[in-house]
Amino acid sequence: MPRQLGELEDAVMTRVWQWNRPVTVREVLEDLQKERSIAYTTVMTVMDNLHQKGWVRREVEGRAYRYTAVSTRAAYSAALMNEAWSHSDNPAAALVAFFGMMSAEQREALSDAMRIVSPELPEAGDRPADGADAESGR
Secondary structure, three states: OOOOHHHHHHHHHHHHHHHHOOOOOHHHHHHHOOOOOOOOHHHHHHHHHHHHHOOEEEEOOOOOEEEEOOOHHHHHHHHHHHHHHHHHOOOOHEEEEEEEEOOOHHHHHHHHHHHHHHHOOOOHHHHOOHHHHHHOOO
């Protein structure tokens, strides 16, 4: 499980994920400089660290590297959620608390995701409200 990205690592990876193409240190630097004062060498070091940690791969192009994300932001988020959940002493309670924090849109996205990974699950509107078996009427 990857550890959570630091603030600057996350800012860099956000750009790599959003742009979804090989990027140079210069491109990331110029975009980061719209929000903060930052040196080229700082961004270069962060991107090198991300490469060493396995977050990005890089290929030489001329005198520079082009960096590409190894996985998606969704995969990173899922790994963080799984890691947090797996360390709970009461996983069911942790899930109930987590679901309770979700907005209606997030709960709908969860339902959609559950139908994708478990297509045999009934639609929310198809389930009997009292928990009775829909086919037997019990």
